[in-house]
Each structure stands twice: as structure tokens, then as C-alpha cells.
Amino acid sequence: MQTPVLTAEQLDAVLARAEPLHDASAIEHALERMAAAIEERLAGSNPVVLGVMTGAIVPLGRLLPQLGFALEVDYIHATRYHGSTVGRDLVWLARPQTPLRGRTVLVVDDILDEGHTLAGIVQECRDEGAEAVFTAVLVDKPNVRRVPGLAADFSGLEVPDRYVFGAGMDYRGYLRNVDGIYAAHRDDEG
Ligand SMILES: O=P(O)(O)OC[C@H]1O[C@H](OP(=O)(O)OP(=O)(O)O)[C@H](O)[C@@H]1O
Numbered sequence: 001m002q003t004p005v006l007t008a009e010q011l012d013a014v015l016a017r018a019e020p021l022h023d024a025s026a027i028e029h030a031l032e033r034m035a036a037a038i039e040e041r042l043a044g045s046n047p048v049v050l051g052v053m054t055g056a057i058v059p060l061g062r063l064l065p066q067l068g069f070a071l072e073v074d075y076i077h078a079t080r081y082h083g084s085t086v087g088r089d090l091v092w093l094a095r096p097q098t099p100l101r102g103r104t105v106l107v108v109d110d111i112l113d114e115g116h117t118l119a120g121i122v123q124e125c126r127d128e129g130a131e132a133v134f135t136a137v138l139v140d141k142p143n144v145r146r147v148p149g150l151a152a153d154f155s156g157l158e159v160p161d162r163y164v165f166g167a168g169m170d171y172r173g174y175l176r177n178v179d180g181i182y183a184a185h186r187d188d189e190g
């Protein structure tokens with residue numbers, strides 16, 4: 001049997017000393033606001049909604065039931081962090097199976113940080129012939145390392161320039177299921 005990377009006790013300690021940033025109700029309201037804005041802009045465009053695995057699972061799963069118009073759902077898997085807290089090169093693990101040529105695409109992710117992931121995915125959608133590409137992130141983390149000019153079309157909550165987890169975002173592969181957004185303690189970042 002493989003030994004888990006972190007024990008439940010270690011994760012309890014990480015959570016206990018993390019700084020709470022947004023609670024469950026703030027997340028719920030942010031998703032409601034995002035869903036309303038997405039519906040206003042994209043209803044009638046019959047879009048392909050692409051979740052960026054793995055972090056999009058929570059925001060995507062919570063947004064979809066609030067979108068009351070025709071859409072298809074698929075996923076894309078590109079990662080820069082590989083369970084680490086430091087980003088590296090973008091690695092493609094899965095490309096969408098739905099043909100994107102001529103389609104409106106909405107890319108949904110948990111967090112926009114430096115933006116290399118989203119920029120790479122938007123470019124991939126355009127290369128595949130998408131007619132229009134929109135982006136939605138639950139969390140925006142403004143910072144000076146951001147790909148110049150990159151911003152999400154729809155975003156929910158802002159966080160400071162710290163390593164954050166919860167609401168789909170991982171701490172070393174764990175804690176995506178925490179119903180709140182937390183900044184890891186500096187000693188837990190490295
Ligand atoms: O704006 P960037 O600096 O490029 O970072 C944002 C990306 O980082 C995280 O993905 P990660 O590679 O950690 O994979 P995950 O979704 O499995 O957590 C997150 O889900 C975004 O996709």
C-alpha cells in the first residue's frame with residue numbers, strides 16, 4: 001500500500017494555523033453572482049463549458065445547476081503545480097474531446113494566479129477553432145507576476161498574494177473539499 005503524502009493529523013494542523021479568508025456563505029454568494037453574470041452574457045450561445053481539472057471540480061459543480069440554458073460540459077487537464085505550491089511549466093494531461101471549432105467556450109477554473117495555465121488553455125481553444133473563448137474563475141489573486149493583460153471575464157472573490165486552498169483549491173493535493181478559502185501559514189508554504 002502507498003503511504004499518503006500527508007497524514008490527517010498534519011492536515012488538521014495546516015488547517016488550524018491557516019488564515020480564513022472567505023467563508024462558505026461568501027463562496028456561495030460569489031458563485032451566485034458569477035452564475036447570473038455568465039447567464040446574462042452566454043445564454044443562447046450554446047457554449048462548451050470546459051472545467052480545468054482538478055481544481056475546477058468544486059466551482060464547476062456548483063455553477064452548473066445555476067446555469068439555466070443549453071450548454072455542453074467537458075474538461076481539460078493542464079497543470080503547472082503538480083501538487084506543489086510552486087508553478088512550473090504547463091503540462092497537458094488531457095485535451096477536450098468535444099470539437100471546439102466554431103463554438104463559444106467557457107473555461108472554468110478555481111484560481112487565476114500568474115495566469116500561465118489560463119493563457120495556455122485559452123490559446124489551445126483558439127488553436128482548436130473556438131469562435132469565442134470566455135473565462136471564469138472562482139478566485140482571482142492579483143499579483144505582479146501575472147501574464148500581462150490577462151484577466152478573467154467572470155470572477156468571484158479576491159485573495160491576497162499567498163498560497164490559498166479550499167473550495168476546489170488544493171494544499172499539496174489535499175483540502176480541496178474544505179468549504180471555505182484559507183491562506184496557508186507561511187511555514188506551510190515552501
Ligand atoms: O495562474 P497560474 O499560476 O497558472 O495557476 C493557476 C492554476 O493552478 C492550479 O492548478 P494546478 O496546476 O495546481 O492543478 P490542480 O487544478 O490539479 O490543482 C489552478 O487550478 C489553476 O489551474
Ligand SMILES: Nc1nc2[nH]cnc2c(=O)[nH]1
Pocket residue numbers: 081111113114162163164165169170171
Ligand atoms: N491551491 C492553489 N493552487 C494554486 N495555483 C496557483 N496559485 C494557487 C494557490 O494559491 N493555491
